Amino acid sequence: xxxxxxxxxxxxxxxxxxxxxxxxxxxxxFHTLIAPSSPKLSPFVLAATMSTDTLxxxxxxxxxxxxxxxxxxxxxxxxxTTIFTQMSxxxxxxGAINLGQGFPNFDGPDFVKEAAIQAIRDGKNQYARGHGxxxxxxxIAERFKKDSGLVVDxxxxxxxxxxxxxxxxxxxxxxxxPGDEVIVFxxxxxxxxxxxxxxGANIKCITLRPPEFAVPIEELKSAVSKNTRAIMINTxxxxxxxxxxxxxxxxxxxxxxxxxxxVFSDEVYDKLAFDMEHISPTSLPGMFxxxxxxxxxxxTFSLTGWKIGWAIAPPxxxxxxxxxxxxxxxxxxxxxxxxxxxxxxxxxxxxxELKRDYMEKRAILVEGLESVGxxxxxxxxxxxxxxxxxxxGLENDVAFCEYLIKEVGVVAIPVSAFCLxxxxxxxxxxxxxxxxxxxxxxxxxxxxxKLRK
Ligand SMILES: Cc1ncc(COP(=O)(O)O)c(C=O)c1O
Numbered sequence: 158x159x160x161x162x163x164x165x166x167x168x169x170x171x172x173x174x175x176x177x178x179x180x181x182x183x184x185x186x187f188h189t190l191i192a193p194s195s196p197k198l199s200p201f202v203l204a205a206t207m208s209t210d211t212l213x214x215x216x217x218x219x220x221x222x223x224x225x226x227x228x229x230x231x232x233x234x235x236x237x238t239t240i241f242t243q244m245s246x247x248x249x250x251x252g253a254i255n256l257g258q259g260f261p262n263f264d265g266p267d268f269v270k271e272a273a274i275q276a277i278r279d280g281k282n283q284y285a286r287g288h289g290x291x292x293x294x295x296x297i298a299e300r301f302k303k304d305s306g307l308v309v310d311x312x313x314x315x316x317x318x319x320x321x322x323x324x325x326x327x328x329x330x331x332x333x334x335p336g337d338e339v340i341v342f343x344x345x346x347x348x349x350x351x352x353x354x355x356x357g358a359n360i361k362c363i364t365l366r367p368p369e370f371a372v373p374i375e376e377l378k379s380a381v382s383k384n385t386r387a388i389m390i391n392t393x394x395x396x397x398x399x400x401x402x403x404x405x406x407x408x409x410x411x412x413x414x415x416x417x418x419x420v421f422s423d424e425v426y427d428k429l430a431f432d433m434e435h436i437s438p439t440s441l442p443g444m445f446x447x448x449x450x451x452x453x454x455x456x457t458f459s460l461t462g463w464k465i466g467w468a469i470a471p472p473x474x475x476x477x478x479x480x481x482x483x484x485x486x487x488x489x490x491x492x493x494x495x496x497x498x499x500x501x502x503x504x505x506x507x508x509x510e511l512k513r514d515y516m517e518k519r520a521i522l523v524e525g526l527e528s529v530g531x532x533x534x535x536x537x538x539x540x541x542x543x544x545x546x547x548x549x550g551l552e553n554d555v556a557f558c559e560y561l562i563k564e565v566g567v568v569a570i571p572v573s574a575f576c577l578x579x580x581x582x583x584x585x586x587x588x589x590x591x592x593x594x595x596x597x598x599x600x601x602x603x604x605x606x607k608l609r610k
Contacts (some may be wrong), residue, residue, distance in 0.1 A: 215465045230512045236351050240574035244558070248568040253561075254600040256522075257568035259395070259540060261591040265460035266335050266507070276492035285491040288479055289317025289467070296498040297467050302449075304427065304478075305440045313472045316479050317494060319486045320464035324451035324478075326352045328421050328468055331481030332449070333358050337386035342372065344575030344582055346395050346423065359384070362577045367534050367545070367585065369397040374408045381412055386421040388412075390438055390598060393426040396575050396587040400433050419474070420448040425466075428457040428508055432515055432537040439469070446471050449478060454497050456540070457511065465489060465497045500519045515540060515590070522590040525601030530610055540591040543572060545584050553583040554597035561586075565607040567600045592598025 199599060241258040248255035264270075288294070292313035301315075302308055311317060318324040325348055333339060335357030341349050343364045354362050361380050363373060364461075377388075392401040412422055420438050428436045439448035453466030467476050472482075523542055526533050530545035551557040554571035561567050572582030588595060 181408075188277065192522075198280040204324070208570055216566060232354050234358070238356075239347055240570060241347075244562075244568050244570060251562050251566065253428045253439070253568045254596060254603065255568045256588045256590075256592065256597075256600050257570045259456075259589045259591055260461045261459040262596060263459060263593055265463075265499075266503075268503075269458055269460065269500040273492050273496035276495035277297050281491050281495050283491060285487050285488040285494055287483055289315065289489075290382050290491065290494045290498070293465075293494045293501075295318055296501040297469070299502045301469055305437045307437075307440055307445065309469055310472075312471055314475055316468045316470075316475060316482055317489055318466045318468060318482055319489045320455060321423060321451050321453040321466040322348055322464075323482070323486055324449075324453070324466045324468040325349065325421070325423065325484055326355075327478045327481040328449045328470075329353055329356050329358070329453065330485070331477035331479070331592065332419065332474065333386060336384070338382060338384040339349050339386060340380055340388045342389070342391070342394075343388070343577055344396050344572050344585075346391060347363060347575065349389055350577070358386075358532070360577070363401065364576070364581045365394075365397065366581075367543070370394070370397045372405045372409070373403070374405070374490075377409070378412060381416050381418065383416075385416060385418050387421055389421045389423070391423040392438075393430055393435065395539050395571065396417070396541050396572055397534065397543050398536030398539050400435065401438075402428060402433070403436055403502075406436055406438050406441055410438065410444050414443050414509055418447070420444065422450050424452050425456050426539040427452065428511060428540040429515055429540055431512065432535070433521065447474075449474055457508075458500050460500075463490070463493050464496070465493050493504045516591075518592070518594065520592040521594060521597045522588060522601070525597065525604070526588065528599065529604040529608055539585050541589050543585050543587050546586050549585050549608055550610070553579075554586050557586055561604075561608075566603050 161244065167242055198216065244257040245255060247253065248257065289297075290312070294315045294317065297315050297317070298309050298311035316324075316327070318327055329339075329352045333353070333356040337358050338361055339353055339358045340361045340363060340540065341353070342361045350360060363377055363380060389411070392399075396402065408432060409420070422438045424435070427437070435599060437450055439445050439450045449468050449470040451466065451468050454463055455461035468475070470478060518540070519536060519542065521535055522537065526542065526544055530548050531546065532548065534543045534545070536542040546554060546557040551560055554573050558569055558571045561569055569586040569588050572585035573579035574582070576582040
């Protein structure tokens with residue numbers, strides 16, 4: 158994989174302060190670790206890429222004292238344990254309140270859980286059809302019509318996947334050839350870079366900058382070349398909470414149509430659109446035939462562990478997605494698919510209430526963070542909010558998160574972890590508000606008491 162960034166810095170994920178390197182078990186030579194040039198990394202350096210709970214245990218029957226070096230294929234060498242795993246295990250270790258990883262600390266609705274239990278009792282427990290049980294494909298198509306106004310064929314244009322993560326992987330692996338250029342907007346959800354890397358894509362990165370994280374249209378236009386195969390969009394956008402505006406999407410659509418470029422659109426937070434209407438890029442004129450729309454159950458139904466997702470695309474693109482899906486997972490959990498069909502048929506009041514609850518949580522966290530002294534950027538959608546941590550004087554986002562966990566007892570995620578160039582995220586950290594009110598208030602209280610400018 159080659160990476161082109163519109164910046165002058167060498168590509169690297171983030172440069173932790175030296176104490177944080179030790180703290181999270183990273184080598185001090187983090188830069189070489191994340192962009193290694195030699196395939197023969199020392200066992201120590203390789204081991205440092207894995208969290209201790211993923212390290213292989215010693216084989217006592219052979220009683221050997223030398224550990225075998227960890228191995229990984231070249232295309233994945235630069236990736237390490239994800240920041241979310243690291244931060245969540247640190248939260249446990251330090252008793253910190255976890256406003257880092259985006260999973261709710263409250264449960265999903267009973268009617269969906271009951272539907273799963275019923276499906277298991279009814280014996281719906283064997284392999285499902287590869288592209289989804291017919292009832293779920295239908296429920297996804299019905300929901301999509303309500304949301305986007307588009308009528309899609311549940312049999313030919315909907316593929317059920319293992320969460321949106323697999324929809325992303327099946328789309329990229331099924332439609333991208335080695336050497337194809339794919340444009341991503343940084344900061345971006347971390348699986349994009351890793352999966353594009355597995356597909357051998359050339360990543361071109363366009364940075365969205367605060368306060369509005371607006372798309373720099375002229376920069377995007379000049380990034381599109383005859384080799385550009387696809388643009389990845391995520392709206393509402395993790396980590397920034399930005400929502401792509403109609404003007405931005407119209408410009409992207411014109412560019413894609415003129416240059417015969419595909420759009421891969423990740424819309425897992427579509428039901429958490431607070432301040433403006435969510436627009437699916439595929440609903441714009443001329444876009445359905447060139448767009449794969451990806452979504453999942455997890456965020457909307459607070460059931461992130463169920464991992465039921467889907468990809469919607471015209472038959473000629475669905476072909477590629479299904480070819481990859483067939484050999485990634487082939488089929489996904491049968492009873493959970495039955496329950497997901499039930500979930501997607503929830504009355505509109507469910508979605509209204511979900512949004513209202515999340516807007517209340519957003520208000521608690523945003524007001525709290527402002528009262529602590531952060532510069533808070535608008536979160537128009539998702540369950541994340543990004544702040545500028547620089548009023549507190551730490552050298553970068555990683556150093557700030559280190560301080561926040563150790564000295565304050567709160568976990569946030571450094572935004573540089575979502576960027577090809579860590580400079581782009583070094584002033585920013587992300588908090589999540591997918592937690593109950595008490596947890597959000599307790600985190601704010603800790604920060605108010607302990608964070609000093
Ligand atoms: C932007 C984005 N896309 C995809 C996913 C993964 O979704 P799933 O859990 O359905 O695989 C996430 C999860 O955090 C996300 O934030």
